[in-house]
Amino acid sequence: MRRVLILAEYDGTGFAGLQRQRPGLRTVQGELEGALGRIGALPKAVAAGRTDAGVHALAMPFHFDLPGRIPTARIPEALNRFLPQDLKVLSAREVAPDFHARKDALWRAYRYRLLLRPHPSPLLRGRALWVGRPLDLAALREALPLLLGRHNFLGFAREEVGEGVRELYEARLEAAEGELGPELHLYFRGRSFLRGQVRGMVGTLLEVGLGKRSPESLRRILEEGDRRLAGPSAPPQGLYFLEAAYPEERLSPSATGSGDPRRPAGRPPRS
Amino acid sequence: MRRVLILAEYDGTGFAGLQRQRPGLRTVQGELEGALGRIGALPKAVAAGRTDAGVHALAMPFHFDLPGRIPTARIPEALNRFLPQDLKVLSAREVAPDFHARKDALWRAYRYRLLLRPHPSPLLRGRALWVGRPLDLAALREALPLLLGRHNFLGFAREEVGEGVRELYEARLEAAEGELGPELHLYFRGRSFLRGQVRGMVGTLLEVGLGKRSPESLRRILEEGDRRLAGPSAPPQGLYFLEAAYPEERLSPSATGSGDPRRPAGRPPRS
Structure with missing residues (x-):
């Protein structure tokens, strides 16, 4: 099982916001979790922040867990096959097993x-x-x-x-x-x-x-x-x-612990 | 009666192209001519060029004739009240009575x-x-x-x-x-x-x-x-x-004649 941090870009126009809501409302989280299920990941994505309906994102971080063997570098392409045109994944990296996209953000x-x-x-x-x-x-x-x-x-x-x-x-x-x-x-x-x-x-x-x-x-x-x-x-x-930043050591797969949010900002990966 | 040259910006995504076609097809020309009718202009617009469905324009020139007394400087605002969000007029100027947006373009x-x-x-x-x-x-x-x-x-x-x-x-x-x-x-x-x-x-x-x-x-x-x-x-x-250019003298309301297309380019107004 890997914990994976991805960055996603979306056009907020067609979404009822980021957070999953009642069934029938199209949300960023709902679309992403649907795609996660299709590639064998646990269908639960945690975002760095919330955005309202109509608000866009250039690089929103999400974390999720992936039991399968798909190489981390192939995750964006794999997810993008199942994602709609207004939501795409730009990058992925493995992070510490207890990394948290919201709580760890500096x-x-x-x-x-x-x-x-x-x-x-x-x-x-x-x-x-x-x-x-x-x-x-x-x-x-x-x-x-x-x-x-x-x-x-x-x-x-x-x-x-x-x-x-x-x-x-x-x-x-x-x-x-x-x-x-x-x-x-x-x-x-x-x-x-x-x-x-x-x-x-x-x-x-x-x-x-x-x-x-x-x-x-x-x-x-x-x-x-x-x-x-x-x-x-x-x-x-x-x-x-635009983006969120995390402590450098929390972005390493081998690190554990809660990190120190007062450390200097490490920008998220943008590759 | 004034001949008026306007510059229009549009997002081509929702249009079946620029040129008026069979009824029921939404076109840039069709929307513009509808708005012209609403401000008392002759409902016929001539464009500098054609664009296909999905093609955008930053400053497409159109000419039309206006019998009414609305000040030329107020024409963009007047037309924009009747135009959809994906088509707006950026500027207007009075030109020679025989000015032609397509034929006069350099x-x-x-x-x-x-x-x-x-x-x-x-x-x-x-x-x-x-x-x-x-x-x-x-x-x-x-x-x-x-x-x-x-x-x-x-x-x-x-x-x-x-x-x-x-x-x-x-x-x-x-x-x-x-x-x-x-x-x-x-x-x-x-x-x-x-x-x-x-x-x-x-x-x-x-x-x-x-x-x-x-x-x-x-x-x-x-x-x-x-x-x-x-x-x-x-x-x-x-x-x-992006834009079209016209001979400077054809952009003056008092000028007549067909102009000389080999003269140096005068850019269209963008104010």
Whole structure:
């Protein structure tokens, strides 16, 4: 029996989110577990994170167990034969028998993609959020650092109760000159995120960029944890799960133990 | 009455091609002409070129006539209210009353997008052709210049009869490091193209890149004009109509006459 870590790319448009739900709803996990059964693996996949319906992933880590003899390097091709066109496996590696894609992750990174031009883009629909009005970049650059560090993020999250303290390591703006027009990307990297947190932060930052609220107003959301103080959730189609990182020693098949999540980040395999 | 030149972007996936066909088939022209009727324009749009089902466009020029008083600058927004999400107008300008989007074009440019990585990409499906094996770039670089200049391109075209001589101004390879993996773009610019010519050239070039035929073999296709000598048509989803160019003086509302197509290219408006 091997424990295997794979990275999967998916187009979230046709999925009711990542997590398996009630029968009849098409989910990333459901499709993947179906394919796992076809190659003789245990049909249970554990993901590094959750993504909502319409949210995409460039390299979502999953772990699962494989009793068979198929060489690890052949796993992506084997699974891809049974996976739909909007979900494919990019790489696979054997990891420690007690490796856990969610619990062992040191951090997760997300990007939210905004298209800034006068008219919407057919080729980027479902892939980026179109913003037809100019954004105040200076105000955004003032607001983003307020989110950094350890805070109670409940005020940005959805349907969350209980512990809302999370740590955000990076929150930055990236301008990109896409062929279909100027884009603005909001990049977030943190140990973990509350449900709906990224979309809540982006929706609130959009209000900052459009001059509807001050950068300073983010402080009160973090202090009071009241969802009503934040902006509306940004729509899912602009959001991408980028990657997660694991401690290097947890990525070795022979290692055991729970690992130390405070060690320097080892990026996941992308071969 | 104004003659108006618009540039339109579309995702070709959901269209049975550009040209209006029999009723019930969803086409770019059909959707656009429907929207023209809604804003009081004559419901007849003439495009710079044709694209097949599944082929995309970044800036396809169309002309039409508008009797109403709507300001030219407001035309994109007005049309976009009635256009579907996979077809939008990017810009509009008034041109000479006898301007013709097809006949006046000095050249058209196309790109074919190849994704070169071990596994297919969900986020680029319908947007690029996935090629899982390495391509021989040196062979491609040897083959491309053979296509330049005036030739009979019937051997690459589809269902074409009659005159097959066309002039190709540019044919080049562009490497691009996309976020989803290395891409290779084949760029073609010519006065005009036969039906299916670009996809026929790309399919043949792919055989060159995969070592299935020699670069030299393209010569015989051009000499004999026999479609059976060329490779299969490359699938539509990797192909993009990029832009067309017009003589500067034909883009002015006050100009008349047929223009001189040998004048230096004036790019279409992209604002």
